[in-house]
Amino acid sequence: MLNEVNEVFNDKSLDQETPIGVPLTAKYKRSFAYLTIKDRLPVIITKIVDHLYRDKQKIIEQFGEDATEEIKSLIGSFSKLRNELQTNKPLLPIAIGADANLWNSCIQDCRWFDSPWLLVECYLYRRMRDNIAQSPSLVDFDQFLEQKKSGFVASVPAMRGLEAHLNHLTANPLSETVKTELIQLFKVALWGNKCDMSLSAGERREQIVDPMKQLDSLESNILCNHLENVWEKILKLKENTLSVIDIVLDNAGFELFTDLCLADFLVSHEFVSTVRLHVKNMPWFVSDATPVDIFWSLEYLEQHMPELGSRWRSHFHSGKWILHPSAKSSFWTLPHAFGKMQEVDPELFEVLNNSGLVIFKGDLNYRKLVGDLNWSPETELKVALEGCPTPLLALRTLKADVVVGLEKSVVSKMEGDWMVSGEYAVMQLLDK
Structure with missing residues (x-):
């Protein structure tokens, strides 16, 4: 198999950098997509198979004896996926x-190393969900849940410092000091995005030090x-008693905690009446937040x-925080760039385009905002x-080799793997 894999890589991938203006793809060896x-x-797939082997009995206890044979079948389907x-x-x-029909229309004549990175990486997680959906006893199984919980709990020391503040x-x-405090919480939410388990191939990434x-x-x-x-934008929103800010969330765990801290500050100090939260409707990119992650947290x-927990629960009960219905949020787990939102999901586009501000968190959302082009x-x-719907604010640490909106003087100073290391960040506003 190793020889077959190497032969495919050698034959199908070009030893060159990605040309400007084309979709990011593993077709080019000198790319992060490759x-x-x-x-x-x-x-990531191997870790799921290991989890199914290692925790088989625990999964059976949770989902019932019928899951016994289904776990065996699931191990086989994930191993097959990895080989493909x-x-x-x-x-x-x-x-x-x-x-399913929409997905299948998008993937015709596509292969893993030859097709757009955004499409095939999203397809991977959609295929995982498809494999699990074919196991009736395990239909609610989240293959990443234990990793997300572990990362959340490990970050509690840092959370406590932020909680006290x-x-x-x-x-x-x-x-x-309100301007200073709000800007600091925006930056905390920004750097919370460093805790991304898809970048680390599923290894736990927690925050230990107080981010402040x-x-x-x-x-x-x-x-x-x-x-x-x-800040100027939000001051204007404060003048409207019915103003709404949307946050399109990225990771569960510590990043989710920082996002909710920002959302708490916005409603507690009446900058907006409502913060509307958007999550994935299925397990996605290892650590992305789902409704289950919100409520477990x-x-x-x-x-x-x-x-803190009581206050945040009360925000949901009072309507100050709204979790956008997952049945209406399937767009976030489609392979489309956000520039196609108005065409593919006009209802969601209308909701966001009429928002006071849409905050897009994280790397995948950023890639979709810019179409994942080089x-x-x-x-x-x-x-x-x-x-894309506007006004929007992108809060993102750089973990893929695409970024826009930088000054020439900034770009000229950057060296090495700065676009994929997660060490650098952007906080970019596009107004109407």
């Missing part, structure tokens, strides 16, 4: 789900910072940080984000 599909994605990927087979049809802010008037203490040292790593304009916080980093935001 490294992802060749190395990272097979490891490694040997550059054609993408097979999705069998189950309301979105937020509880203090909530309990006291902030007329003189790291902000100054990370300031120079923000390559584009529009927070002054964001709340239950954990109510037990271990009761003041743009020049100096490309203007309005060019790369054409067709």
Whole structure:
């Protein structure tokens, strides 16, 4: 098999960098897409197979004895999926789900290393869900749930520092320091995006240090910072008693915690009346947040940080926080760039385009905003984000080799793997 895999790689992938203006793809060896599909994605699948072997009895206890044979079948289907990927087979049809026909129309004549990276990486997670959906006893099984829970719990020391800070802010008037505090929470939510388990191929990534203490040292790593304009935008929203901010979430765990801290501050200090949260409707990119992750996290916080957990639960009960119905959020698990949202999901586009501000978190959302094309980093935001709902704010640490909206002087100083290391970030606002 190793020889077959190497032969496919040698024959099908070109030893060159990705040309400007084309979709990111593993067709080009000197790309992060190539490294992802060749190395990272097979490891993610292997970890799922290991989990099914190692925790078989625990899974059976949770889902019932009928799951015994289904687990064996699932191990086989995941192993088959890994082989298809490694040997550059054609993408097979999705069998189950309301979105199956749409997916199948997108993947015709596609192979893993030859097709757009965004399409095939999203397809991987959709195929995983399809495999699981064909196991009746395991239809609610989240293959990444234990990893997400573990990452959340491991980050509790850092959460406690942030909790104390937020509880203090909530309990006291902030007329003189409110701008500083809000900008700091935006930056905390930004750097929370470093805790991404798909980048680490499923290895646990937690935050240990209080993030408030790291902000100054990370300031120079923000390559584009529009927070002054964001502050002015939010001040105007505060004048409207019915204003809404949408947050399109990325990862569960510590990043989710930082996002909810920002959402808490926004409603507690009445900058907006409502924060609407958008999550994935199925397990996605290892650590992406789903409705189950939201509610599990709340239950954990109510037990271990009761003041914060109770306040956040009350935000949902009062309608200050709304979880956008997962039945209406399947767009987030489709392979489309966000420039096609108005065509593919006009209802969602209308919701977001009428929002006071849409905050897109993380790397995958950013890739979808810019169409996952190999743009020049100096490309203007309005060019790369054409067709996306606005006003929007992208908060993203760089974990893929695409970025736009940077000054030439910034780009000229960057060296090495700066676009994929997760060490650098952008906070970019595109207004109407």
